[in-house]
Each structure stands twice: as C-alpha cells, then as structure tokens.
Amino acid sequence: MNWPKHGANPKYLFNALEEPFPDKTIDFSANINPLGPLPVIKKNWQSLFEEISVYPDPAGLNLKQKLSNETGLDTQEILLGNGGAEIISLVGRFLADKRVLIVQPAFSEYEQACKANNCNIDYHQVIAGSWDLNIEVLEKKLKNTDAVFFCNPNNPTGLYYPDAVVKELLLACKKQNCLLIIDEAFYDFVYYYESITKYILEFPNLLIIRSMTKMFAIPGLRLGYVLGDSKIIKCLARFQPEWSVNAIALKVGEWCLDSENYRKETLHLIMSEKKRLFAFFHHLQFKVSPSETNFYLVKDPTLDNQFPMFQFLIKRGIIPRHTMNFPGLEGKWLRFAVKSPSENNQLMEAIQQWKSDCHLYL
Secondary structure, eight states, rough: OOOOOSSSSSHHHHHHTTTOOOSSSSTTTTTOOTSSOOOOHHHGGGGGGGGGGGGOOOTTTTHHHHHHHHHHGGGGGEEEEHHHHHHHHHHHTTTTTTTEEEESOOOOOHHHHHHHTTTTTEEEEEOTTTTOOHHHHHHHHHOSEEEEESSSSOTOOOOOOOOHHHHHHHHHHHTTTTTTEOOOTTGGOOTTTOTTHHHHHOOTTTTEEEEEETTTTOOOOOOOOEEOOOOHHHHHHHOOOOTTTTTHHHHHHHTTOOHHHHHHHHHHHHHHHHHHHHHHHHHTEEEOOOOOOSSEEEOTTTSSSOOOHHHHHHHEEEEEEOOTTTTTTTTTEEEOOOOOHHHHHHHHHHHHHHHGGGGOOO
8 A cells, every 4th residue: 555655635545445525524643833823923914915916035134034933043043945845845945965863753745855865874773662773783883974863852752862863973973974864843732842052152063843733734835944054054055945934824824933921832732732742641551662753653462553542532533643654663653643632531431332343343
C-alpha cells in the first residue's frame, strides 16, 4: 500500500485504504493549534485583500525586524521561507553531495531533500520505548559527517531534549567541523522551552529551522524561517525564488508575533489536555511517548502492529497519523495531535470502545 507521507489531507489516506470518507471526521494527524487562527486575522481579513494587488517585499523586512527583536539576532541572520518545508529544501541544496546524518525517527522531508541533492545519508536511530538519544554513539558518527538533522522537539515522538543536550551536541559537531541543523517546528508548544538562539553567535555551525504555521494555525498560508550565521543565511537565500513568501503571510506573521496572550493560552490548554489524555491512556495501560509538545505517540500493548486499532478509528471518523514511514516505528505506534477538549473527549470515547470491542477485530 502507498501510505501518504504526511498527516493532514485525510482524503488521500482514505483513498489509499479504499475506505469511504465519513460524513464527520476529526483529524488528529495534523498538529495544529486547537485554538485556531488568531481572532485578529479574521477581524482584519478584509484589509488583507489590498495586499494581493501589490508585490510582496522579497526580503520581508518588517517581519524580519520583529523576529530580530524576539530572537535577539540581526536581520542578516534570519531568512523567511514558504513554510518550514521550503527551508528544508533550501538546506538540502546547500548540502548537495555532502555527508548527512539524520537522527531518526524524524520528519521525512529531511531525507527527501537530501536524496534530491545527491547527499550521502547515514542514520542514528532512537529506540522506540526507551527513547534514549544515546548521544555517545551519535557523537562517534560525526567523524565522517558534514551535517546533522536533529528535530527538537522531535516529530513524531514529541520528546524534547533540553539545553544541556543541545550544547553537548553543538560542541561535538563544532569539533568535527559539522553543521548542526535543529528543526524547532514545535518549540513554542513546549511549556519549559529553553531558547537556543543565543548559540547562533557562539556556534557558526548551527542552523535553527522554525515554523509559524503550527502554533498560529495557518498551514494554508505557509510561513517559516531559519536562524543562523549570516554567511550561511546568505548562501541559502541564493537558492530561494524571489517573492517566495506571499504578502498576506508576511502581514499575518507580524500579527502573530504580537500575540503573547494567545501563545500563553495555547500552552496552558495543551498542558491541561495532555495531562488528562495521558491519565486516560495510562489507566488503560496503553503506552504513551513522554511528549513535551502538542502531539504524542500511543501504542496498544496487546498489538504489535497498530493497524487494527487504526482502521477501527478511521471508520469512526477519528483520524490518527500512521507511522509506517517513520523508521523505528513502522506502524507499531500511532500519533495523535492534542485537540480541543470536546474533540479529545471523542477520541477517548472511541479508544474506550476499541478497548471493549477489540477482540472482535483481531
């Protein structure tokens, strides 16, 4: 079966499974803020109409300046992109023909971008269940490596490695003249997040990729950015098409950075809902990844492959993210986004029903 590569767009999943699309669905495969887009976007949506008849600022200077104020970095150390996916593609071109190490399981776009640019790819596998990074083994692999892709917090596990681990890895990479690319697409969902932007000045071998589409629930607009040494940022910019980020995304991005209360409300909601969900799963003796962000992995320990539970849920309009294309997971876990309280309630009801009736499906 040709499994879809990503979450969201569930019609492709149902087509691949040859299942009819339910009348009502809740998509737990897309890790988007359950609060939805900022109210200010809806309130001022009409004003954005004027933006479509004017070319966007190719440098996005207004948004860059706001990001500069927030990160403490110079605008020359920031590059905007059409979502994190474009940034990853640009990094792939920058690494063409180089030796790249990918810490797995991870977002599949790293591998795709590297393969498209003829990189020599090696992998470092985090073992599911123990979730140990095994940094000593990882460091030994740096000797013959030009760059490392490291997703933190990790997608799909939700694990977050603190500042001390990042610093140790940075030092090891610097010693081997190796670029460390840290994908922080979900950093702003981590309640006790420790900023690593301060290391940009100390470590020219560090790139930080961030997305604005997850926290601010604007995946349809596509907006992200990368932080790094100005020389590398300049190189990445050479690969980028002119006007890569549209005018509406640029303006909405500015509003997003002015939304401190919205971000705080999001963090409190995610933390309280996750606590409730994890208590539920543990009561059922399900295994759950120790996620620090807005999604998590779940495993019914009575199953090796989770496909029976997966199929049970999607027939009821509950759509998890499959893990068939995540190395080390390969269908043995399912990933769920933290949604609204009412949506999470429906998930728990469906899981409870599965637990009661699963013997009928095995």
